[in-house]
Amino acid sequence: MRIVRVRTTAGIRHARLDGERLQPIEDPYTAFAAGRVPRDAGEAITGAVLAPCDPRVLIGIAQNGPGHDSPVQAWLKSPRTVVADGAPVRLRRDAGTTVAEGEIAVVIGRDTDGLTAGTAHDYVLGVTAVNDLSSPERGEWDPRNFESKSGAGYTPLGPWIDTEAGIDDVPLELSVDGAEPIATGSRDLPVPIRECLAYVTRWSPLGPGDVVMTGAPYEQAPVRPGARMTVRVAGMVLSTPTR
Template sequence: MIILRFNHDGENKTGILDGGKIREITGSCYNEFDLTGTFHKLSDVKLLPPCEPKKVVAVGLNYMDHIVEFGERKIPEEPTIFIKLPHAVIGSEDSIIIPRRAERVDYEAELAVVIKKYCRRVDKEEAKDYILGATCLNDVTERCMQARDGQWTRSKNFETFCPIGPYIVTGLDYNNLDIKLLLNGEIKQHSNTSNMIWNVEELVSFISGIMPLYPGDVVTTGTTRGVGPMVPGDVVEVVIEGIGTLRNYVK
């Protein structure tokens, strides 16, 4: 199933992609919903971020090649996590705004999963039952601030620094998906989620042992090597097998 949020005639709605058209639903995609008889063309709506997270819990250094790229050689004993806040979330086709104080703003292509139900202290064997589906995420980062600050809150949380979308797709093998990032049509990152150090279920279990996760919250799983800067005028795309393309314009 392909779930999306959209705006049509000034109203925000949720639907599923059905035969290339959007079919509106009533109820919540996180539990029970009904299909309506109302359809829309994709070209007639504005896509919104596919969920409204209270928080985005992000994981750093989850691909060995990125650890080396980051200047390290040792795998951390536990996942390195940080938070991206809701004000940073934008959708596909929205603009990433370079802050005035920024020196270097980087792209980071990531697989993200959306939580389906209240999730607290969940074993990894149960974790998949708490996941609604997967989506694309660009963990936009001000790299110079990240290096100077010694922690990542400022560098990761400027407005528009968390593009998510275009859809939430259910039923995928989260741990074996091809992932790419294209900058102005040129491939800059390319890997497979099978190369993650901690898989999706392990990450959800680990994070839920620290903080509760709620329906609509997002866990994003880290990036591979090839991170690099974006400048105004660039078009950046995260492409994940089975999900689609998250496209944003840099301003």
């Protein structure tokens, strides 16, 4: 199932994509916790498609790429930086070069009490695409990633949650302005996604709608104002213009 969030005149609704049709569904997290597929809930709707979830907690995984001898570590990014597919992002002019980092984002489906590496898939609603925009030069002053990751709109997310992609073999691509894409995937992560989730939840609980960005293996590219960044994850395309 491909799950989206839609802003309608009656408020924000969850829906599944049925071709071009937006079919409203019940709360997908309630259904997930009950062990079933979300039921349809009314007639087709129209409205603006938002980021596919609204996380209370947004976590990044550092050092999960080639050339890192250190173990992975988690860090927090403000959920207020999340924007939808297609939303233009104004790059910061006061933080040096901006870098696009295409990543696989895991959307948690239920409270993670009891999650282990072996059972991690049982706690995941699905995956989506994320562009973890960064200003790496700020890392020289701020090793905790606050300044380098804190631009407004610096977390484009979406366009949907794929509930059938799994977490073990997910393809990933990044390209800027139509250049040859950098192709990789979850199998190129030194630490598998399920082990990252077990590590994170050993220290901090997660809940429905929270997001873990799982790391950027190879796919990083500098961007300038006026560029368009494209992240592809499991067949979905997240496209973000800059200004």
